[in-house]
Each structure stands twice: as C-alpha cells, then as structure tokens.
Amino acid sequence: MSAPLLAAKSISVRLGGRTIVEDANVTLSAGEMVVLVGPNGAGKTTLLKALAGLVPCFGTVEFEGRSASTLTARERARRLAYLPQGHSFSWPLPAGEIVALGRYPHADPFSPVNDADRAAVEQAMDITGTKDFAERIVTSLSGGERARVALARVLATQANVLLADEPTISLDPRHQFVVMDVLRHAAKAGGAVLAVIHDLALAARYADRLIVLEKGRIVADEKPATALSPQRIAAIFGVEADMIRIGEMQVPLVRRPL
Template sequence: MTALLAAKDISVRLGGRTVVEDARVTLSAGELVALVGPNGAGKTTFLKALAGLLPAFGTIELEGQPMSALKPHERARRLAYLPQGHSFSWPLPAGEIVALGRYPHADPFSPVSDRDRAAVDHALDITGTRQFADRIVTTLSGGERARVALARVLATEAKIVLADEPIMSLDPRHQFVVMDVLRHAAQAGGAVLAVIHDLALAARYADRILMLEKGRIVADEKPEIALSPEKIATIFGVEADMICLGDAQVPLVRKPL
C-alpha cells in the first residue's frame, strides 16, 4: 500500500547551521505517530520541512507523488499543518476561522457548499468548539484557541495532519479530548504526525514513536521500545519507570539524572 507521506534524507540548514540531518519518516493510513525529543532537537523544523514550509534537501512524497510537483491547493487538500502557539491575527468569530479550513477546496468565487458546511460543523463538534463559534477568536483563552486551530485543520479534511504540540496550553481533560480526536482522524483513514512532549500520552496514543536528537532520528519504533527507561535516560536525561495502564506500557518520569 502506498504511504500517505514518505520523506527520505531530509536535511535543513538555518543560519548556516544544520538543524535536521538525513531524517526520514513514512506515514501510512491509520497511523498516529508521535514525534518526541528534547528542546532544540529540531522537531518543529522537521515538521515544517515536511509541510513544505521550509526549504529542505531530500525527497517528500504525498500518496506517491512528489510534493514539489503538486500545486499549492492540491498540497493543501492532502496535508494540513497545525503550528504551535495558536496565534490569530484577525478578530474574527471562531466559526469563521474554522471555515477557513475549506479554502483549499474552492476558488474565491465559489459559493459555500453543503460539504463545506458539513465539514465545518463536524470539526466544531468533535473539538468541542461549537460553543465558541460566534465569539471573537482573540477573546478566547489559550486552550480554547488551540482547539479552534485544530478544528480549522480538521475542516480541511486532509488525509495527512502534521501537528506541532497540539496539546500545549490545554488542561488535562482537553489533552485527552485532542489526542482522542487525532487518534480518530488516523483511524478514519488518515495519518497523523504530532509533536508531543508528554511521553506518557505519547506512549498511550501513538502507534509509533519517532525520536529526534540533535536533528537526527535515533528511534522509529513502537512506544514500548522507543520509550524504554534506558532510551529516556540517554536522550532526555531523566530517570523513568514503566507502569502498566491497560494494554500500554507507559513511562513515568521520576527525576533528572
């Protein structure tokens, strides 16, 4: 089966320094992959390169086609990128922000279609943001804006979602809500690559862990292998124990080494 996204030998140089070097990843339909690593490892840079937002060496294919050969609207229909920070420049109602996710499916003169409305309604519902639809997005809390930003990405209905710290600034309940939404997006036939700092949540939700250290991939394994206490100690410099939660082996970080 053709991978939804296949990237090989990705290298990025910024300011004369190599930030990502010879990194690769394959995302298949049904997969939620967590991208983890210490601060400064190159996670955001790698994600932006995969989204085509930074110049990079290497090859990136979307459903078997070179991403460089796709027109911007074609790329945007296949791949949606959720940046970290969730800042909004325009004081628009949150519902209108979410509706911007439909932009890749229309031209400036196209009327709003029934499918557009259905996609926006679905995104508002599954992210729990319908209650904010009429509120100006700049008046929302950081966590509320984060969910509106995710709803906009989901309204695109792109098969591939690249999410940079999607649970940043969320309270514990909504961290689970967002991870459930991303898990469902993958199970519905999509593929998700998400930067996650919470190693326990990464272990519970991800099919695979992609671990970056100093711009290089040092692990691409199932969570119980990639997030072993030994690997966590080496990469993150902290001591961790493994605990069993249901069927998952989850790391419990104890103290710095």
C-alpha cells in the same frame, strides 16, 4: 500494497549555516497515529515544517507516491494540513469563520460556501467541542479554546495527512485527552497523523509508533514500549523514568532529572 500517504526520504534542513535536521526518513501510512518526541532544540518543529513545505530542505517528499514538487500549493494543502504550535490568531474573527478557513484549499476565494463546506466545518467543530463559541471572536477565547478552534480549522480541510506541533500545549488535562482522542480518530478514520508531544506518558499512550529525534537525527522509529526505554529516556532526555502498566500499555513515568 498502496503507497504511504506520506513518504519523506533523506530530509535535511540547514538554517543560518547550521544543520537542524539531518537525513531524516519519515513514512506515514493510512490509519497511523505517529508521535514525534525529543528534547528542546532537537529539530522537531523544523522537521514538521519541512514535511509541510514551509522551510526549504534537501531530500524528497511524496504523497501517495506522487512527488510534492509536482503539486501546486492548493493541491498540497488538500493533502496535508499543518497545525503550528502557539495557536495565535491575527484577525478578530468569529471562531466559526476561523474554522471555515480550513476549506480554502477546496475552492477559489470567490466561490460561495457549499453544502460540503458547511458539513465539514460543522463536523470539525462538533468533534472538537467548539460549536458553543462559534460566534465568539477568536481573540477573546482562552488559550485552550483557541487551541481547539485551531485544531477544528485543520480538521475542516479533510486532508489525509495531519501534522500537529504541540497540539496539547496550554490545555488542561481533560482537554489534552480530548485533543489526542480527536487526532487518533482522524488517523483511524483512514488518515495519518504526526504529532509533536512533549509529555512522554501521553505520547506512549496514544502513538502507534514513536519517532525519537536527537540533535536533528532520528534515533528511534519503533513501537512506544521499545522507543521509550528507561535507558533511552535517560540518555536523550536526561531524566530517570520508570515504566508503569496502564491496561496493556507500558508507559514511562518520569521521576527526576539526572
């Protein structure tokens, strides 16, 4: 059996004298769409940043059996793409040029754009529905449009592992489904996706596995129907939920705070 695309063991993060994430184990295999849920302050963003190498942590991270500590920054960026929350852009560049920045890990800054780069950018913009505003300055776009440009940029990297922190934030209902479909397609094409999602119903509908984080510790890593039982939702999120059936899936419907 081949090694997981990402295997993180005993990940702990301490910031400002506080433990934010404690002893977390995360495995992502090819073809998996995994969703990370938890209440505000549970440590979800910090865990993603630790896996991406953006904050110091204890523990080990491996990519297909190779320790992340042996990889250069460029090698790591070819294996893992990270989509932060917020979708803010500092430079007033055309959206198409922003997406093309996703190809940076594949060449040095002075290399000309090649056919593979152009094909990757075009495919990413096609999948995310951003080609129509490729020439528009990214800072002039709506929040939802910027979110899709940001997603296109990480897809253009063509990394095997994609970490997405609240990728559906600021999106209308239709584009929430569009983005989740894109992420699931990226996983089913042979990659692996770990996404932070606050909408429990959306998470349950798309996840192959759900990881539940509470106060920095993983308390569940299971199929959605098991991970998000009404009892666990009440205990961790402080809300009452009913389970409803959508097709063959059991999906939580949040009713009221407890």
